[in-house]
Amino acid sequence: MWLSGVIAALGLLLSxxxxxxGPQAFDLHxxxxxxxxxxxxxxxxxxxxxxxxxxxxxxxxxxxxxASAETDTPVGNRMPCPPNVPPRVGARALNVCMSRxxxxxxxxxxxxxxxFEHEPTINxxxxxxxxxxxxxxSDIGVACWMSGKxxxxxxxxxxxxxxxVAQAQARCQEKQQRSCPVTASVPIxxx
Numbered sequence: 001m002w003l004s005g006v007i008a009a010l011g012l013l014l015s016x017x018x019x020x021x022g023p024q025a026f027d028l029h030x031x032x033x034x035x036x037x038x039x040x041x042x043x044x045x046x047x048x049x050x051x052x053x054x055x056x057x058x059x060x061x062x063x064x065x066x067a068s069a070e071t072d073t074p075v076g077n078r079m080p081c082p083p084n085v086p087p088r089v090g091a092r093a094l095n096v097c098m099s100r101x102x103x104x105x106x107x108x109x110x111x112x113x114x115x116f117e118h119e120p121t122i123n124x125x126x127x128x129x130x131x132x133x134x135x136x137x138s139d140i141g142v143a144c145w146m147s148g149k150x151x152x153x154x155x156x157x158x159x160x161x162x163x164x165v166a167q168a169q170a171r172c173q174e175k176q177q178r179s180c181p182v183t184a185s186v187p188i189x190x191x
Contacts, residue, residue, distance in 0.1 A: 042074035045081040046134040048188045049093035049127075050110035050142050050155050053101045054120050057151040059110055059142055060100070061186045062093035081133040090127040110142055111155040114175050117147035129171070132157035132164075134188045141185035143168035145178055152176060161185040 045066040052059050066089075068079040090109070097107035108122045111129035132140040137157040141164030144153035154175050156167025164185045172180035 042077045042079050043134060043189055044068065045079050046189045047081060047085055047089060047131055048134075048140050048186070049090060049131045050140060050153075051093055051097040051130070052108050052110040052112075052125075052151070052153060053097050053106050054108060054150060055101060055103060055106040057149075058097075058100075059153070059184065060096050061140065062096040063188070064089055064092065075135070078135045081135045085131070085133075087127070090131070093131075094122075110153045111171075112152050112175075114177065116152050117150055120150060130155050132188055137164070138188055139164035139185050140188055141165040141168040141183065143172040143180040144182040145172070145176060145180045146182065151182060153182075154180070157188075158185075 045068055047064050047066060049062045050059055051062055066081060072080050094107050098104040101107060108120070109125035109127050109130035111126040113124045116124045138159050139161050141156045141158060141161065142153050143156070143165065144151040154168055154172035156164050156171050158164035158167050165183045169180050169183060
């Protein structure tokens with residue numbers, strides 16, 4: 001059987017064909033044109049959640065675009081977000097953290113109730129307070145204090161990184177009744 005394979009290969013070489021080992025370039029010249037974005041188009045609705053991995057204090061920004069209705073009109077060059085975001089959107093935001101951590105139970109919303117340091121569970125966090133929508137704000141911020149090795153945080157929305165952090169610190173200090181010096185912010189619109 002192997003002899004017939006060798007003979008077939010020799011026949012291919014002698015007939016002017018080329019035997020090539022290894023992968024060959026696969027190019028059918030089906031070039032895809034570049035994506036053209038309308039720079040004047042209003043920004044689509046983006047909802048951003050801050051999610052916390054309590055095992056190592058990593059905070060994830062999970063951004064999701066929500067399609068606007070055909071009847072929606074932009075306000076201030078921003079498309080409106082729905083007034084009520086379904087809980088499944090928050091659950092998908094948690095999946096960002098769960099896909100990166102060893103224990104999904106360590107993933108919680110980053111806006112935490114007072115006493116979270118004693119009971120660090122998702123039931124002791126707020127989904128609604130952990131999100132900001134792009135139709136009203138441009139930035140989302142977080143402020144935390146350290147309880148041993150555990151960060152206890154709260155979230156704020158603003159129209160600048162400074163404003164988002166100030167709102168997060170004010171919320172954290174009000175909820176936690178202590179100073180919240182650990183801060184960060186990220187833009188709400190996705191790439």
